[in-house]
Amino acid sequence: LSQLFRPLDLLGMVYRTIRQGVIDMEAMYKLIDTPTEVGDRPDAPALKVKSGEVRFDHVRFGYDPDREILHDVSFTVPAGRTLAIVGPSGAGKSTIARTLFRFYDIQQGRIMIDGQDIAAVTQSSLRAAIGIVPQDMVLFNDTVGYNIGYGREGASQAEIEAAARAASIHDFIMRLPQGYDTRVGERGLKLSGGEKQRVAIARTLLKDPPVLVLDEATSALDSRTETEIQDVLRNIARKRTTLIVAHRLSTVVDADEIIVLDQGRVVERGRHADLVRADGLYAVMWTRQASEREEPVSEPALSDLR
Numbered sequence: 344l345s346q347l348f349r350p351l352d353l354l355g356m357v358y359r360t361i362r363q364g365v366i367d368m369e370a371m372y373k374l375i376d377t378p379t380e381v382g383d384r385p386d387a388p389a390l391k392v393k394s395g396e397v398r399f400d401h402v403r404f405g406y407d408p409d410r411e412i413l414h415d416v417s418f419t420v421p422a423g424r425t426l427a428i429v430g431p432s433g434a435g436k437s438t439i440a441r442t443l444f445r446f447y448d449i450q451q452g453r454i455m456i457d458g459q460d461i462a463a464v465t466q467s468s469l470r471a472a473i474g475i476v477p478q479d480m481v482l483f484n485d486t487v488g489y490n491i492g493y494g495r496e497g498a499s500q501a502e503i504e505a506a507a508r509a510a511s512i513h514d515f516i517m518r519l520p521q522g523y524d525t526r527v528g529e530r531g532l533k534l535s536g537g538e539k540q541r542v543a544i545a546r547t548l549l550k551d552p553p554v555l556v557l558d559e560a561t562s563a564l565d566s567r568t569e570t571e572i573q574d575v576l577r578n579i580a581r582k583r584t585t586l587i588v589a590h591r592l593s594t595v596v597d598a599d600e601i602i603v604l605d606q607g608r609v610v611e612r613g614r615h616a617d618l619v620r621a622d623g624l625y626a627v628m629w630t631r632q633a634s635e636r637e638e639p640v641s642e643p644a645l646s647d648l649r
């Protein structure tokens with residue numbers, strides 16, 4: 344497990360990114376987990392996104408081929424709809440997000456966007472189509488304006504501010520000593536988890552991708568900020584194909600479909616009400632979270648579900 348933060352790799356990546364002029368912020372996300380080189384096939388065409396349907400078709404994957412993590416995972420997210428992925432820690436939720444972004448090639452099955460196998464198209468076109476709001480955002484050692492504007496090359500200050508407003512971070516930025524020109528990151532102002540997440544959301548809003556992947560991590564936030572961020576996320580999910588890794592089930596009540604993942608298998612699927620009625624793993628999780636909602640001071644919220 345190489346979950347360690349490696350500053351030298353990061354520097355190299357930032358350098359390459361700047362040199363290539365590629366808008367590939369999500370590569371940052373990759374660094375937090377294991378980078379394995381995945382290459383473009385010769386003459387690979389660009390992905391052509393029409394409506395943004397995402398499909399996992401009998402996907403089998405293990406980081407180590409001898410230890411399969413995803414066992415025959417299948418689902419379809421119709422264009423514009425929302426799929427929520429829930430389940431215990433280690434179930435493979437983030438792995439699904441990583442394979443969709445093609446940080447890794449799967450061992451069996453297919454992952455498709457609008458009928459095109461993601462392994463057959465160029466990585467740059469795939470990554471341009473998907474926006475990820477990760478759990479732990481890594482910021483550039485640059486200004487907060489740069490960090491948001493990175494979502495789209497050539498974005499104007501007005502567009503950056505509009506995205507920041509939509510992500511509920513504009514007012515905060517205006518109170519910083521130099522506003523949008525304030526330096527942030529390791530060598531600048533330290534932002535809180537919630538502030539970084541809102542910067543990530545603003546950047547994704549600017550990128551305006553047809554497919555959105557949200558790794559919700561709002562349990563660390565105070566409840567007002569959490570509600571605010573969830574409203575923003577709901578809004579940006581509305582018109583696009585969205586995969587949400589949900590830690591709090593209250594955020595998936597409205598999802599078009601929920602899959603419950605346990606040890607790399609889809610053990611239940613359906614809408615919220617169906618799953619509560621089915622009285623399986625989802626119902627157990629829901630009941631437990633309901634009691635935690637009633638006693639807010641008792642336990643830290645579901646850190647075991649992450």
Ligand code: ADP
Nearest residue numbers: 376377406412431432433434435436437438649
């Ligand atoms: P979840 O997001 O549901 O908590 P993950 O998808 O992160 O679960 O992990 C699923 C399984 O894959 C776990 O057993 C985890 O230990 C393993 N795993 C995750 N990342 C890696 C990695 N980079 N290398 C090897 N194993 C990994």
Ligand code: MG
Nearest residue numbers: 436437438649
């Ligand atoms: Mg995870």
